[in-house]
Amino acid sequence: MLTVFTAAAANDPVLRTQARERTVPIPATITPVPGYPRKLSVFKIAASKFWQVRCWIEGRTHRRSTQTQSLRMAQSFARDFYEQLLAQSASLRIKPTPIQGVVSLATTAVKPQKTFAAMAAQMITNEQARVERGEFSAGSLKVLRNRLDAHILPRWGKLSPAAVDHAELLVFTQYLSKSFSTITVSQYLVAVRKILTLAVAVNALDKLPEFPKIKVQTNSRGAFTPTEYWQIMRTARKLQHTRHPDSDSTLRKNYRLRSAEYTMPPDVAWCIGFMVNSFIRPSDLKTLKHRHVEVVRNDNTYLRLNLPKTKSHSRPIVTLQPAVRIYQQITQHYSAQNLAAPDNYLFLPYLRDRAYAHWVLAFYFNWVLARTGLKLGAHGQERSLYSLRHSSITFRLLYGQGIDLLTLARNARTSVDMINQHYASTVTGEQNIGMLQSRRTRQHSPSVIS
Numbered sequence: 001m002l003t004v005f006t007a008a009a010a011n012d013p014v015l016r017t018q019a020r021e022r023t024v025p026i027p028a029t030i031t032p033v034p035g036y037p038r039k040l041s042v043f044k045i046a047a048s049k050f051w052q053v054r055c056w057i058e059g060r061t062h063r064r065s066t067q068t069q070s071l072r073m074a075q076s077f078a079r080d081f082y083e084q085l086l087a088q089s090a091s092l093r094i095k096p097t098p099i100q101g102v103v104s105l106a107t108t109a110v111k112p113q114k115t116f117a118a119m120a121a122q123m124i125t126n127e128q129a130r131v132e133r134g135e136f137s138a139g140s141l142k143v144l145r146n147r148l149d150a151h152i153l154p155r156w157g158k159l160s161p162a163a164v165d166h167a168e169l170l171v172f173t174q175y176l177s178k179s180f181s182t183i184t185v186s187q188y189l190v191a192v193r194k195i196l197t198l199a200v201a202v203n204a205l206d207k208l209p210e211f212p213k214i215k216v217q218t219n220s221r222g223a224f225t226p227t228e229y230w231q232i233m234r235t236a237r238k239l240q241h242t243r244h245p246d247s248d249s250t251l252r253k254n255y256r257l258r259s260a261e262y263t264m265p266p267d268v269a270w271c272i273g274f275m276v277n278s279f280i281r282p283s284d285l286k287t288l289k290h291r292h293v294e295v296v297r298n299d300n301t302y303l304r305l306n307l308p309k310t311k312s313h314s315r316p317i318v319t320l321q322p323a324v325r326i327y328q329q330i331t332q333h334y335s336a337q338n339l340a341a342p343d344n345y346l347f348l349p350y351l352r353d354r355a356y357a358h359w360v361l362a363f364y365f366n367w368v369l370a371r372t373g374l375k376l377g378a379h380g381q382e383r384s385l386y387s388l389r390h391s392s393i394t395f396r397l398l399y400g401q402g403i404d405l406l407t408l409a410r411n412a413r414t415s416v417d418m419i420n421q422h423y424a425s426t427v428t429g430e431q432n433i434g435m436l437q438s439r440r441t442r443q444h445s446p447s448v449i450s
Helices: 013-022 071-093 116-132 138-156 166-177 182-201 226-239 248-253 267-276 282-286 322-335 354-372 386-399 405-411 416-421 430-436
Strands: 041-043 052-057 060-065 293-297 301-305
Touching: 041 071, 052 071, 060 071, 071 116, 071 138, 116 138, 116 182, 138 166, 138 182, 166 182, 226 267, 226 354, 267 282, 267 322, 267 354, 267 386, 282 354, 282 386, 293 322, 301 322, 386 405, 405 416
Parallel strands: none
Antiparallel strands: 041 052, 052 060, 293 301
16 A cells, blocks of 8 residues: 655654654664764664764764664774764864964864874874875775774773873783784884874874884794695695585685685686786785786796886886796686776686685685695794795795895885895795805806815
């Protein structure tokens, strides 16, 4: 039965009451956002299946639908919503000084909001501006947000920045050290420092507290030996088009795989060989398109990869010759499906969600490592897709004839220091025993020691 609402029905107090009740927050669903003021919350209403966000700023209540049924995603939306409101509030309060054309920034959005969470919100807004200017990567901003949400804001969000003193930082450092590496702990402290530095800049804090000294211990990702590499390659080729042994419900609920990806694609073997012969990072697997690849044939045959800028590096990467053969196999396979055009991705091009495509490759690579028993290195370090990049650089150090670190570092889009600290850390003198025992010819070195 179709109900027609007339103007008279719209004025019916019963109907108005029913409509209002459908938009009133359901009390049992009102949930605060961890680390943020209580005036920011998410909730559900009878009129929508989506979570709603509500926040009181500048004397008025702001509401919006999060367009998601996930509480975690709704809280993330609420944080962004709150930060945008703070940024807008700041722009409205900027007033000209008596000097013509000069704008005073003495009054900012965060000054009346003296909480640590408000400072964090303004800091994230500033970092977002850096991303838009190309000074900070979007991936780094996402990691920063995750660290704030995981352990920083739930701990100090409602407090004043002045409450985060040296003693608090020491306790925080000890707490993190129970679960994380020294590198991760130091990065958490960097995030805290950014917030407190902003607090000092806007006169919400007198001075920075003394931060604990963390001696960073680098644990290099375990590279594979050549024998292990070939074992992994053979296993990946053997398992392609093979269904994963876990049940449908496990793959769907625990690993977030769709039914179309329950079998290993051939791309896993291709990405293993391509990474070892091209020096690229795992993150490049999801962004690399055919338009970024140029086949070069002259005295040497190789690929020139004009990848998007990563970690402040934008120089092209040149590959080893085996990468050309792998690229030809990929192109031939996907050309039959009309997925080898310049704007198509090299790996799993049929997946539009590139984060999901990367997850699929990493998931099946871990299956290969599990089947070969090579998930852990000789010293217990866990291996992942990044270990293939580690192997690529290590193999050049071991088997490249006369290669210098500067050339290798530039081609791999990294620094000489990084190679010395991480990639070369697994190279031993015995592995280059021939080079250590080599001699120069007598005409070049008349005083050779016998």
